[in-house]
Amino acid sequence: MGLKKKSNASDDTVIQQEEKRSAERTPEQLVADLASPDSSVRRWAVRDLRDEENAHKVFLERLPTENDPTVIEALFSALEHNMTDVDASQLIGMLKSEQVQLRNGAIELMQQNPDLFAHNVHKLMQDDDPDTRIFCVDIIGAVAHPDALNWLHHIALNDDNENVVGTALDKLAEVSDSSTYDILQTVESRFPDHAYISFVISLIRNQLGSA
């Protein structure tokens, strides 16, 4: 009986939601719904707006002010398809957010769009904030792009911040090949007294030596 009751309640909820959604709403109303105090209304608005022209622009504007994790998830999910260069530029800005879900969502979307990330990677590698450069390295470490290894080498050889270089070496420990061997001595000489960098370099050398 209990199960049946629960099932009926669930059916009712679905019917109510369907009725709610079947009420015709213009794109303008849906955009207004994104600011509704009810998070389920905002979530449905994201879902119903996703195929509208300019939806990405609206979603990207909404993301920094949205505070419900499920709506943020829906917004990032809606942005997954047909990302543009403009979208990518805005997402890059979210790497500086204090909100971990925003940062991680931006990182994941960049990882899923290697070519768009590639258009922005040099700008990110030169960002003034070392933490943003570390997030850039995190993306490089997971992105499937033919230049990823070269980017990591470039960062390890040129970035002045030991934590950025340390993170690049973390990633190289996972994706290095024989071309990495040649840069290790130079990187080591740039940070001669750095225990962690020495540790990772020796780890990579061991991996390459035993490969």
Place this chain on the structure above:
Amino acid sequence: MKTVMIVDDASTVRMFHKMLVSSDDRVVEEAENGVEALEKAIGTPIDLFLVDVNMPKMDGYRLCKEIRQNELLRAVPIIMISTESATQDAQRAYQCGANFYMTKPVDADSLKSVVSAVLGGS
């Protein structure tokens, strides 16, 4: 035997910190993020958390708060380790419940000293 949990998304950092804090009278547990750390800590009594700040799924600040709100874990000391060296970052860590805040690159001797001071022994 004391148990130290190292929470960091970079496996090389976990290996490095494990090398620094390991001793005959310590066991080291590892987790890649805050969610995994909490799941593991439920089944294993932890004597010290070594927590990175920037991690996917649940960052170090949030993990700190979760630990302090958890009946079983709230008294466990937490050392937070971050690349962020600004005063407000340390303040934020302490507000979230960290006992110590260290910036990367961590000085090996300093980390060993703090861990020994917290746990006793070598």
